[in-house]
Amino acid sequence: MASVTTMLRSAGRADAAGWRRFVPTPKVLIVGAVIVVIGYLAVVPLYYLLWGTFFGADGFSLAGFGRAYGNDRIVGLVGNSLWFAFGAAILSLVVGTGLAYLQVRTDVPFKSLFFAASIIPLIIPGILYTIAWIFLASPDIGLINAALKPIFGGAVVDVFTVWGMIWVEGLHLSPLVFLLMVAAFRSMDPSLEESALMSGASRWTVFRRVTVPLVRPAIVAAVLIMTVRSLESFEVPALLGLQNGIYVFTSRIYFTLRTYPPDLPAAGALATGLLMIAIVGVALSSLAGRGERTYQTITGKGFRPRPMELGRWKPVAGAAIVLYFALTVVLPLLVLVYTSFLKFYRAPSKDMLTSLTLENYQDLIHTSSAMTALKNSVLLGVGSATIVMALMAIAAWIVVRSRIPGRKLLDHLSFLPLVVPGLVLGLALSFVYLRSPIPIYGTLFILLIAYVTRYLPYGMRYAVTSMHQIASELEESAQVSGASWWQSFRRVLLPLLAPGLVAGWIYILVVSFRELSSSILLYSPGKEVLSILIFEQFENGQFPVLAALGVVMVLTLVVLVSVAYKLGAKVGLKQD
Amino acid sequence: MRKHVLGGVVGAAVAALVLAGCGGSPSTSTASASSDKAAKHAQSVYDQINGLTGEARTKKLVAMATKEGEFNLYTSNTDIQDIVDAFSDKYDIDVNVYRANSETVLQRVLQEAKASFQGADLIETNAGELNVMQSEGLLSDYTGALRDSVRPEGQKDGWTADRFNVFVVGWNSKLVKTPPTSLEDLADPKWKGKVSMEVGDVDWFAAMIKYYESKGMSEDDAIALFDKIAKNAKIVKGHTVQGELLSAGQFGVATSIYSHTVDKAEHEGAPVEWRSGSVQPVQPVVIRPNGAALVHNAKAPAAAMLFMDFLLTDGQKLLKDVYRIGSVPGQGDPLAGLETTTPPEKELLDDAEKWDGLYEKVTDGGVATGDQ
Numbered sequence: 001m002a003s004v005t006t007m008l009r010s011a012g013r014a015d016a017a018g019w020r021r022f023v024p025t026p027k028v029l030i031v032g033a034v035i036v037v038i039g040y041l042a043v044v045p046l047y048y049l050l051w052g053t054f055f056g057a058d059g060f061s062l063a064g065f066g067r068a069y070g071n072d073r074i075v076g077l078v079g080n081s082l083w084f085a086f087g088a089a090i091l092s093l094v095v096g097t098g099l100a101y102l103q104v105r106t107d108v109p110f111k112s113l114f115f116a117a118s119i120i121p122l123i124i125p126g127i128l129y130t131i132a133w134i135f136l137a138s139p140d141i142g143l144i145n146a147a148l149k150p151i152f153g154g155a156v157v158d159v160f161t162v163w164g165m166i167w168v169e170g171l172h173l174s175p176l177v178f179l180l181m182v183a184a185f186r187s188m189d190p191s192l193e194e195s196a197l198m199s200g201a202s203r204w205t206v207f208r209r210v211t212v213p214l215v216r217p218a219i220v221a222a223v224l225i226m227t228v229r230s231l232e233s234f235e236v237p238a239l240l241g242l243q244n245g246i247y248v249f250t251s252r253i254y255f256t257l258r259t260y261p262p263d264l265p266a267a268g269a270l271a272t273g274l275l276m277i278a279i280v281g282v283a284l285s286s287l288a289g290r291g292e293r294t295y296q297t298i299t300g301k302g303f304r305p306r307p308m309e310l311g312r313w314k315p316v317a318g319a320a321i322v323l324y325f326a327l328t329v330v331l332p333l334l335v336l337v338y339t340s341f342l343k344f345y346r347a348p349s350k351d352m353l354t355s356l357t358l359e360n361y362q363d364l365i366h367t368s369s370a371m372t373a374l375k376n377s378v379l380l381g382v383g384s385a386t387i388v389m390a391l392m393a394i395a396a397w398i399v400v401r402s403r404i405p406g407r408k409l410l411d412h413l414s415f416l417p418l419v420v421p422g423l424v425l426g427l428a429l430s431f432v433y434l435r436s437p438i439p440i441y442g443t444l445f446i447l448l449i450a451y452v453t454r455y456l457p458y459g460m461r462y463a464v465t466s467m468h469q470i471a472s473e474l475e476e477s478a479q480v481s482g483a484s485w486w487q488s489f490r491r492v493l494l495p496l497l498a499p500g501l502v503a504g505w506i507y508i509l510v511v512s513f514r515e516l517s518s519s520i521l522l523y524s525p526g527k528e529v530l531s532i533l534i535f536e537q538f539e540n541g542q543f544p545v546l547a548a549l550g551v552v553m554v555l556t557l558v559v560l561v562s563v564a565y566k567l568g569a570k571v572g573l574k575q576d
Numbered sequence: 577m578r579k580h581v582l583g584g585v586v587g588a589a590v591a592a593l594v595l596a597g598c599g600g601s602p603s604t605s606t607a608s609a610s611s612d613k614a615a616k617h618a619q620s621v622y623d624q625i626n627g628l629t630g631e632a633r634t635k636k637l638v639a640m641a642t643k644e645g646e647f648n649l650y651t652s653n654t655d656i657q658d659i660v661d662a663f664s665d666k667y668d669i670d671v672n673v674y675r676a677n678s679e680t681v682l683q684r685v686l687q688e689a690k691a692s693f694q695g696a697d698l699i700e701t702n703a704g705e706l707n708v709m710q711s712e713g714l715l716s717d718y719t720g721a722l723r724d725s726v727r728p729e730g731q732k733d734g735w736t737a738d739r740f741n742v743f744v745v746g747w748n749s750k751l752v753k754t755p756p757t758s759l760e761d762l763a764d765p766k767w768k769g770k771v772s773m774e775v776g777d778v779d780w781f782a783a784m785i786k787y788y789e790s791k792g793m794s795e796d797d798a799i800a801l802f803d804k805i806a807k808n809a810k811i812v813k814g815h816t817v818q819g820e821l822l823s824a825g826q827f828g829v830a831t832s833i834y835s836h837t838v839d840k841a842e843h844e845g846a847p848v849e850w851r852s853g854s855v856q857p858v859q860p861v862v863i864r865p866n867g868a869a870l871v872h873n874a875k876a877p878a879a880a881m882l883f884m885d886f887l888l889t890d891g892q893k894l895l896k897d898v899y900r901i902g903s904v905p906g907q908g909d910p911l912a913g914l915e916t917t918t919p920p921e922k923e924l925l926d927d928a929e930k931w932d933g934l935y936e937k938v939t940d941g942g943v944a945t946g947d948q
Contacts, residue, residue, distance in 0.1 A: 131817065131820070134821070134826070135824065138826055140825065140826050140827075141821075141824050141825050141826050238775075238813040238814075239812075239813060239817060242775060242811040242812065242813055242939075243810045243811060243812065244810075245811070245940070247940065343844040343845060343846075344820075344823050344841055344844050344845065344846040345820060345823065345824050346823070346824065346846075347824075355845075423680075423683075427683065427687065430684070430687045430688075431687065431691075434687060434688060434690075434691035434693050435691055441693070520676045520677070520680050521676070521680050521683060521684055521687075523674075524672075524674065525648060525649075525672030525673050525674050526672060532675070535654075535676075535677075536654040536675060537654075538814075538816050539654040539677065539816065540654045540655055540816070543816065543820045
């Protein structure tokens with residue numbers, strides 16, 4: 001906390017006139033408030049986790065590290081984990097970046113369909129997406145294998161391998177990269193690419209030598225988040241890896257927390273490992289963002305991003321997109337839709353068609369808490385997405401633009417919640433708010449605080465990445481013309497940041513619908529959210545009902561996201 | 577305009593958070609005082625009712641419970657909604673239900689207890705978690721004729737079973753023409769890749785090891801048997817996934833699946849069963865009591881107690897409707913004639929690390945590693 005006060009003090013000094021009048025300016029107030037809020041939100045759960053890691057009932061101890069890392073197969077476990085995490089990160093990076101480039105920078109066909117479809121894998125709850133892939137690509141019962149068997153004479157694809165895990169996880173995470181890169185490409189001045197083309201460079205060379213280097217901060221941010229996310233991922237390793245004995249090291253966090261009493265020291269020791277990786281990552285990403293001017297493509301010079309004509313490649317790109325969506329979105333979604341009309345899953349056949357039923361959807365309507373849960377999820381999703389992105393717009397300014405000493409610390413702070421397991425966050429918050437005089441425990445507010453905390457890291461990456469692309473000369477000229485800090489922030493920076501802020505907002509909205517690990521400890525009767533409902537149906541073994549719920553979620557979120565996208569396009573840069 | 581909105585939001589958030597963070601002992605001590613008072617009141621209600629039976633008990637309970645009007649139920653039974661609805665209809669008392677997995681229910685109860693927060697009035701969850709709460713002194717005794725009617729395995733210190741989770745060996749009738757007759761069968765290499773084990777079923781594992789020991793096998797031999805079975809097995813996480821993949825044919829046999837999962841799927845027409853016609857189920861079946869308990873500092877002790885009575889009467893019929901197995905043996909007892917055994921609860925509580933470690937080794941070591 002001491003460094004935060006120093007930061008505040010220096011923020012004050014920077015505005016010496018304000019201190020002299022003893023009236024802090026709005027700038028000092030706002031900046032100070034954002035630093036305090038982020039610091040508070042990030043430090044509370046981490047403190048709880050680390051204290052639990054090092055101080056057991058018998059004082060200081062490192063025994064948790066022994067239990068977490070002292071496994072005789074540790075090398076294999078870490079190897080599997082890294083292979084899986086990097087594989088998934090790279091797959092999602094390639095897919096997400098490619099799709100974003102086509103969407104924003106080219107005249108590729110089916111654009112309107114494209115955006116919603118690109119983020120569907122994110123909307124489908126992990127457990128459903130993974131099981132849908134088992135039904136598609138299991139060597140024993142997979143539909144793809146059944147279809148290809150007559151040609152190849154055996155199972156062609158096997159989802160129960162590390163490659164299968166990378167495939168499912170990578171595709172599931174690719175929307176996060178897609179959204180991040182869409183924002184980056186949108187804020188990029190195409191005149192650089194055009195001049196390269198004009199000078200005779202091929203399209204591929206332009207992409208490699210001009211486009212990619214310009215969006216490097218976004219790429220580094222994406223790899224960082226993806227790797228940490230995949231290292232923490234639970235569903236894919238549990239459902240696909242276990243079957244063939246592929247153990248991933250960090251999914252053990254789950255087992256250490258599941259026993260009684262929960263092995264907080266071991267979970268904390270594992271999280272500490274992640275924390276180290278994350279700190280190195282954040283440091284690398286700010287290194288990549290150095291030499292600021294290199295990435296600033298939004299400058300005083302006017303530009304209108306104009307889509308590149310694909311020419312004769314247009315049909316090829318169109319076909320590739322259709323194929324991609326057929327494989328990654330339509331097939332798993334079809335499996336879900338199909339299952340949602342069944343009483344229990346079995347492979348499609350002619351006589352199956354007669355036993356299709358709407359029963360699962362009726363069950364859903366009759367679930368008393370379904371409407372409340374939907375309402376609460378929308379409230380919390382919109383609320384947490386808005387608060388996080390509002391905080392992060394200011395925080396990104398502090399980190400990238402301000403000269404406040406220790407500003408990089410804020411970047412690190414807001415990344416911390418990424419390594420805190422959801423259940424530990426839940427325990428930390430219930431510990432604090434059960435003892436708070438303000439009645440927050442037992443209300444929706446405690447869930448809001450949990451969600452805002454969990455999504456700080458994502459919001460920060462989205463906002464900082466966008467901020468790197470905006471040249472400071474725009475703000476400076478506004479201030480020279482007599483605008484106050486707040487005016488130039490609101491009238492100049494915010495509109496230019498909009499693509500990144502909207503992308504982050506959409507991401508948070510979507511993932512908040514799925515948040516279970518901290519919600520389940522913190523929600524109260526009558527304050528259910530959708531993920532609790534999913535959990536209930538899942539525990540009950542109602543897989544078809546669950547599939548129906550998944551379909552409803554996809555529909556709801558596609559509508560919400562499309563609206564946000566339309567609105568976002570209006571505030572952001574105009575497209576041709 | 578936007579300026580004010582943003583400033584307001586941020587300001588309010590800071591104020592709320594800072595205030596909340598500074599809160600501490602004062603509120604806890606007031607909470608603790610009111611919790612102690614509630615505990616005295618709750619105990620007096622329990623004492624009055626526990627001595628009564630029949631008509632007199634119900635009459636008095638209904639009168640007191642109606643005055644309370646509502647109560648909080650914390651449960652890990654995700655199938656309980658029908659029972660709750662029936663109770664509310666009958667007595668016009670609201671039930672606020674908190675549902676989570678048993679580990680989370682336990683975490684929440686312990687967190688609230690440490691802060692002297694009065695959350696649950698009645699807790700309905702798994703044996704292991706209830707035993708922890710009992711050892712922490714959070715539960716109050718429930719007695720009377722209804723408790724005496726419960727299967728003896730379900731009359732526990734501090735809590736009373738209302739249902740049993742029954743672990744059975746289930747199979748896919750399309751894939752398995754000659755079902756296994758014992759768990760030992762599944763150690764045969766002919767079952768390679770056709771069996772599935774669940775990664776978290778430590779209590780089932782412990783129950784079976786203890787059972788084999790009681791039949792004269794050494795612990796090491798029993799574990800070796802499980803190692804062999806695991807070598808044939810695909811490991812899955814979660815009984816729902818296991819049930820779904822069993823009926824889809826991903827594997828032929830599940831070693832420790834809930835009877836109600838199989839029965840429900842079979843009723844829907846899925847090709848799964850754990851007993852059929854002349855085919856005897858694999859025995860022993862492991863039965864694990866799940867129970868309900870009164871809470872020592874309940875705000876609505878009478879309503880909670882009335883619900884407890886309801887669980888052991890009308891509730892038993894409703895459990896049967898969703899293929900669950902109630903704790904009061906009645907007509908058409910689904911466990912009649914079956915050899916049963918229960919998990920060694922005390923050992924699992926005292927030596928959780930040993931059993932978790934053993935089962936982790938079994939599920940780690942085996943699997944189809946490297947064979948596919």
